[in-house]
Amino acid sequence: xxxxxxxxxxxxxxxxxxxxxxxxxxxxxxxxxxxxxxxxxxxxxxxxxxxxxxxxxxxxxxxxxxxxxxxxxxxxxxxxxxxxxxxxxxxxxxxxxxxxxxxxxxxxxxxxxxxxxxxxxxxxxxxxxxxxxxxxxxxxxxxxxxxxxxxxxxxxxxxxxxxxxxxxxxxxxxxxxxxxxxxxxxxxxxxxxxxxxxxxxxxxx
Numbered sequence: 001x002x003x004x005x006x007x008x009x010x011x012x013x014x015x016x017x018x019x020x021x022x023x024x025x026x027x028x029x030x031x032x033x034x035x036x037x038x039x040x041x042x043x044x045x046x047x048x049x050x051x052x053x054x055x056x057x058x059x060x061x062x063x064x065x066x067x068x069x070x071x072x073x074x075x076x077x078x079x080x081x082x083x084x085x086x087x088x089x090x091x092x093x094x095x096x097x098x099x100x101x102x103x104x105x106x107x108x109x110x111x112x113x114x115x116x117x118x119x120x121x122x123x124x125x126x127x128x129x130x131x132x133x134x135x136x137x138x139x140x141x142x143x144x145x146x147x148x149x150x151x152x153x154x155x156x157x158x159x160x161x162x163x164x165x166x167x168x169x170x171x172x173x174x175x176x177x178x179x180x181x182x183x184x185x186x187x188x189x190x191x192x193x194x195x196x197x198x199x200x201x202x203x204x205x
Contacts, residue, residue: 033070035069036053048088061088063078096196126148144197153171154187
């Protein structure tokens, strides 16, 4: 199963239990659907699990039913949305974790929940993030100019690939998560030099 999305990091805690890491294993499919099989033959059942199926260092979160099959293109029984590839989404944004974040997780209990603001390791203020962030894609030239907004918000001007400008105001959701609800855009601060807005990564100029 190939993952096609590169999008925003987590913005809310899930009520369901989630396994934290999967260093081995593979996706398997039959006529019923997809499941994740570990090297020892086991597979997740009735749980959420962070998986890096193509070993690119980026983890998506998947929900599995009582028979071990992955939910896809639906709302899970606990009320979360997954896309056609089974990845947890908020709006149009696939929720991600990176390898370094997984390594920083304390423990790997199946009862550990997804990140919320209390789990953020580093706090970046809107003042810290002032600057210009260009798309991390040699085939595109769009970029964001980040400015200090009112309160904890981040005001931005986005210059699209046609050179047109768009104004957004991202309100703080947690220590590294911001959202412009009126325009269905979310921003994750990966580090001082990197942000992800919806499904695209931007780096500081």
